[in-house]
Amino acid sequence: MQDQKLIETIKNHVQETFKNDSTGHDWFHVKRVYDMSCYLHSVEGGNRTVIELASLLHDISDHKLNGGKLNIGGQVGYELLRKHGCSKNIACKVKDIIDAVSFKGAKVKDKPTSWEAKIVQDADRLDAIGAIGIARAFAFGGNKNRPIFDPNIKPTCHKSFEQYANDKSHTINHFHEKLLLLKDRLHTDTAIKIGKERHDLMVSFLNQFDKEWFSYQKDLKET
Numbered sequence: 001m002q003d004q005k006l007i008e009t010i011k012n013h014v015q016e017t018f019k020n021d022s023t024g025h026d027w028f029h030v031k032r033v034y035d036m037s038c039y040l041h042s043v044e045g046g047n048r049t050v051i052e053l054a055s056l057l058h059d060i061s062d063h064k065l066n067g068g069k070l071n072i073g074g075q076v077g078y079e080l081l082r083k084h085g086c087s088k089n090i091a092c093k094v095k096d097i098i099d100a101v102s103f104k105g106a107k108v109k110d111k112p113t114s115w116e117a118k119i120v121q122d123a124d125r126l127d128a129i130g131a132i133g134i135a136r137a138f139a140f141g142g143n144k145n146r147p148i149f150d151p152n153i154k155p156t157c158h159k160s161f162e163q164y165a166n167d168k169s170h171t172i173n174h175f176h177e178k179l180l181l182l183k184d185r186l187h188t189d190t191a192i193k194i195g196k197e198r199h200d201l202m203v204s205f206l207n208q209f210d211k212e213w214f215s216y217q218k219d220l221k222e223t
Contacts, residue, residue, distance in 0.1 A: 003049045009084050014056050023143045024136030025059050029127060036123035043190045046116045050090060054097035054120045063165050070165060074099035103178050105158035110185060122191035125182045130198025133179060134205055141171035175206060
């Protein structure tokens with residue numbers, strides 16, 4: 001009962017914090033990650049309390065939303081949990097998940113610290129791909145004044161979190177620099193099955209995008 005009260009308190013706090021977000025990291029994103037995390041837990045196991053709290057707090061003070069400050073979300077989440085009476089043990093586990101959950105670059109290895117971290121990371125990544133992932137990518141790009149596409153700017157395989165976080169590329173590059181890589185960086189069998197369909201949809205979208213963008217140029221060259 002105490003755990004459920006804490007979860008509801010954190011849920012209300014996060015809903016209020018993210019209710020006006022327009023980057024694709026709004027409350028509904030958090031709710032989808034929370035729901036998917038609970039579903040993955042129902043199949044894959046793990047500590048439910050840790051999973052629920054970490055999924056609710058996974059974007060708390062994320063660098064994309066806090067002005068570019070890296071690696072502070074875990075501490076912010078930890079302090080919030082302790083403020084509301086969470087045990088130090090649970091709060092530390094959630095902190096570790098928040099710090100590890102984000103994608104940090106194509107050449108940066110994932111470092112989930114527990115099975116619970118893998119579940120929350122899978123849930124977050126599933127929401128970044130597929131139809132909703134496509135919509136979120138363009139919502140984020142528009143919010144950050146980034147162009148949809150610039151054929152003169154090629155994708156980058158970022159070698160560090162700092163390089164990845166500070167890159168200001170166009171939205172189509174984001175698919176090649178991150179979103180298309182996520183299918184092969186899922187952990188649980190359940191997420192892998194869900195991720196395949198969502199990945200294939202993105203590939204189809206990008207193929208159609210290229211066809212519409214470049215086909216007229218090819219036709220002109222052939223005339």
